[in-house]
Amino acid sequence: MPPDGDQGEPRAASPAGPDGPNARMSLARTAPDAHPLPDAAVAVSGLNKTYKRRKGADKRALVDFDLTIRRGELFGLLGPNGAGKSTLINILAQLVNKTSGNVKVWGFDLDREPRQVAAAIGVVPQELNIDPFFTPYELLDLQSGLYGVPRKERRIDELLAAVGLAEQREVYARQLSGGMRRRLMVAKAMVHSPPVLVLDEPTAGVDVELRQQLWANVRALNRAGTTVLLTTHYLEEAEELCDRIAIIGDGRLVACDTTEALLARLDHKEIIFTLAADLASPPAALAPFNPELQGPRRLKLHYHPSRTQMGEILSAVQGADLQIADLSTLETDLEDIFLQLTRAAREATVRQDPRR
Ligand code: ADP
Numbered sequence: 001m002p003p004d005g006d007q008g009e010p011r012a013a014s015p016a017g018p019d020g021p022n023a024r025m026s027l028a029r030t031a032p033d034a035h036p037l038p039d040a041a042v043a044v045s046g047l048n049k050t051y052k053r054r055k056g057a058d059k060r061a062l063v064d065f066d067l068t069i070r071r072g073e074l075f076g077l078l079g080p081n082g083a084g085k086s087t088l089i090n091i092l093a094q095l096v097n098k099t100s101g102n103v104k105v106w107g108f109d110l111d112r113e114p115r116q117v118a119a120a121i122g123v124v125p126q127e128l129n130i131d132p133f134f135t136p137y138e139l140l141d142l143q144s145g146l147y148g149v150p151r152k153e154r155r156i157d158e159l160l161a162a163v164g165l166a167e168q169r170e171v172y173a174r175q176l177s178g179g180m181r182r183r184l185m186v187a188k189a190m191v192h193s194p195p196v197l198v199l200d201e202p203t204a205g206v207d208v209e210l211r212q213q214l215w216a217n218v219r220a221l222n223r224a225g226t227t228v229l230l231t232t233h234y235l236e237e238a239e240e241l242c243d244r245i246a247i248i249g250d251g252r253l254v255a256c257d258t259t260e261a262l263l264a265r266l267d268h269k270e271i272i273f274t275l276a277a278d279l280a281s282p283p284a285a286l287a288p289f290n291p292e293l294q295g296p297r298r299l300k301l302h303y304h305p306s307r308t309q310m311g312e313i314l315s316a317v318q319g320a321d322l323q324i325a326d327l328s329t330l331e332t333d334l335e336d337i338f339l340q341l342t343r344a345a346r347e348a349t350v351r352q353d354p355r356r
């Protein structure tokens with residue numbers, strides 16, 4: 001049975017107890033709850049968002065979008081710029097109104113129970129919007145007040161320690177580094193102990209070391225029971241952190257799978273040989289590598305790094321009596337993969353419904 005909407009106060013503002021799903025880590029406590037915990041932390045179905053534009057065609061930023069994030073998951077939404085990631089996050093955060101579709105967070109319906117949805121979710125937006133004249137302590141105190149967390153239940157020092165900002169407690173935010181501000185935003189999103197944390201491109205523009213720290217924070221929160229949804233346009237980030245990954249392209253869900261299964265699908269590399277002599281056509285022995293002759297002396301082969309050793313390719317090329325002058329390998333560009341998957345998804349949709 002889904003939780004009712006007539007609870008009055010948002011639940012997350014009630015006292016935290018030792019039996020909550022997040023009891024193992026202090027940063028991520030939620031209140032013990034009479035309601036059964038939902039299986040789906042976030043459930044989105046048939047979601048559409050069309051931005052009206054004064055000039056030019058309206059923009060369909062989300063098109064019949066379906067997504068379910070299970071309780072406890074660390075879930076990655078991966079897609080290129082303009083794919084619709086922030087639109088989805090901003091709908092969940094109630095900063096953008098959806099055009100149509102159903103959205104549930106922690107079992108609460110966005111249309112019927114918006115306050116409960118707000119209490120169940122903490123959002124770290126893509127843009128850093130921290131008032132430079134507040135200290136981290138003041139900022140978290142203010143945010144706790146906004147969420148109606150009673151004074152004696154505020155856990156500001158605990159939150160600051162958890163994101164590694166205890167020493168910066170009284171420093172003006174304008175003096176914090178970009179990475180520190182980002183971590184402060186995570187703490188800010190957690191003041192009301194939401195069971196679901198959403199991060200929109202948390203490491204865009206953050207240097208490698210700080211990225212690692214932020215990842216550690218996110219992982220710790222997730223291990224402690226917080227369901228995490230993050231968006232990114234770095235495959236590496238999703239690969240490193242996430243249990244499951246959805247790929248969004250052009251407002252459409254393009255793929256959704258476990259990280260392992262998805263990476264296997266993306267398991268593709270290219271190697272380019274510069275040959276010492278002209279070649280008229282690729283030798284038959286190289287057929288398993290889908291050879292492409294890109295010039296008389298330029299031969300491109302495709303392979304799956306998980307299945308094929310470089311040595312096999314080199315022996316095949318030498319076995320075909322080709323003299324190699326030079327070689328280089330290419331990682332498949334993520335943008336290319338997005339484009340391929342997106343195009344395939346769109347063609348499939350058009351086939352199903354030619355009116356689109
Ligand atoms: P992402 O976060 O994946 O980069 P967004 O959700 O920000 O993508 O944007 C999706 C698409 O919607 C883009 O084409 C963007 O230009 C458009 N868009 C976003 N916000 C607005 C808006 N307020 N008005 C008009 N178009 C918008």
Ligand code: MG
Nearest residue numbers: 085086126201
């Ligand atoms: Mg965005």
